[in-house]
Amino acid sequence: MVKEMNVQQMTEKVLNKEALFILDVRNESDFRDWKIEGENFSYLNVPYFELIDGVDAIVDRLPKDKDIVVVCAKGGSAAFVAEQLAEAGFDNVYTLAGGMQAWSEHLHQTKVYEDDQLKIYQFIRVGKGCLSYMVVSGNEALVVDPLRFVDVYEQAAKQEGVTITHIVDSHLHADHLSGGKELAERTGAAYYLMKSEGAVFDFEPLEQHDTIDFANVHLEVLAVKTPGHTPGSVSFFVNGKWLFSGDTIFVGGLGRPDLGGKVAEWAADLYDTVYEKVAAMADEVIVLPAHYANLDEEINAEGYVGDTLGRIRARNEMMQNKPKDEFIDLVIQSANTETPPNFEDIVAINRGLKTVDGETQRELEIGPNRCALHHTHA
Incomplete structure (x- = not known):
């Protein structure tokens, strides 16, 4: 059965440095530009359109011993993919409620x-x-x-x-x-x-x-x-x-x-x-x-x-x-x-x-912060 993880629960996993596997089904360019960052997170990015006809091509690339959170822009595509994973025998699958839009606003x-x-x-x-x-x-x-x-x-x-x-x-x-x-x-x-x-x-x-x-x-x-x-x-x-x-x-x-x-x-x-x-x-x-x-x-x-x-x-x-x-x-x-x-x-x-x-406010703010000049260490 597919469970839902809210953004507060995801935040706690980030802050507690927990291990988590994220299957991000957004387009590759969106994933490269901006993703959920966690010190002990692992990632697989496969666009949603490649999974519409099934998840057989990725089941061997997903862990059985870690929680998997499927992430998309607003939640709908992730729910569709997560249901397929559950049908394929994964019982540790979550969707991120509200997707990256909710993550951006928490x-x-x-x-x-x-x-x-x-x-x-x-x-x-x-x-x-x-x-x-x-x-x-x-x-x-x-x-x-x-x-x-x-x-x-x-x-x-x-x-x-x-x-x-x-x-x-x-x-x-x-x-x-x-x-x-x-x-x-x-x-x-x-x-x-x-x-x-x-x-x-x-x-x-x-x-x-x-x-x-x-x-x-x-x-x-x-x-x-x-x-x-x-x-x-x-x-x-x-x-x-x-x-x-x-x-x-x-x-x-x-x-x-x-x-x-x-x-x-x-x-x-x-x-x-x-x-x-x-x-x-x-x-x-x-x-x-x-x-x-x-x-x-x-x-x-x-x-x-x-x-x-x-x-x-x-x-x-x-x-x-x-x-x-x-x-x-x-x-x-x-x-x-x-x-x-x-x-x-x-x-x-x-x-x-x-x-x-x-809605336009949300769209304008989507993406990472780019206000730091550099990240320097002596």
Whole structure:
């Protein structure tokens, strides 16, 4: 009998590093571009159209001693193939409910920190590599880089018994749609964004807010050129201990500054960020980025994506005494990677210049995150 695995169960298997066999029946190009990543996962990609008349050609390539999850774009094709496998004698077959569409949209909530002053939660969009946050203190909450699934943050605030009063976006995102504007409209919270990012709706310009304070939270806006891959990227420094770095600094790399056609100019800004502003911060500062490249490598023992600034510096050669001209040359060389799909449409929507329906939102976001410049180790 075919069983169903939901995206939360799949997430637990990823986080627990369990062994799993995935039969992906999407087209080969889609599979190569983007798949469910797991440290102990095995894969077979055979397009659905090759299995319409039966699965005999692949039964010898499938394990009898591991769970098999059949994956497709939305779930229907996988269910058809899984039924055939069950008829062929496999009793360890699952389908992924909702397919890659559901996988792309799932958020996993985990606790970063808690004391009597504040709590920090991280929301991991496992299928997309995006990270967002909620900082809770007193009766209020701040949301950092919210995704478009605003009900998740509303539910988290309800469970904490707090009101969302502040929402910040570290930059105008290029690979996913921000939930900042909608979440602000639904909660009445103040929504902060850099004016230089070009949004056309009402918001609080971060240029006019050096700090944001509520309850026991003191947030410093590092808004003097901390670019990641947009000119108005900022970082948020909370209570002198946590650096919400947006797409400027990742656990395993730096943000890519090439999406605006000014790679050399913005690479120089990125250098100034790393070697002037960030260099002055203590090694003990904990970096909480807006994206990650590889969950297996970047999630820590506490179950969240983040690391101390000292350890990030130690293993990232781009942050280790590079002359400015050499740094810029390396960024230019590294920046010729594939751009986020549909990033021009996504940026236009995030600016408020364009609106699309829910199905179009899903289609625009399909695929992996491509916001990291590189994944470097010393």
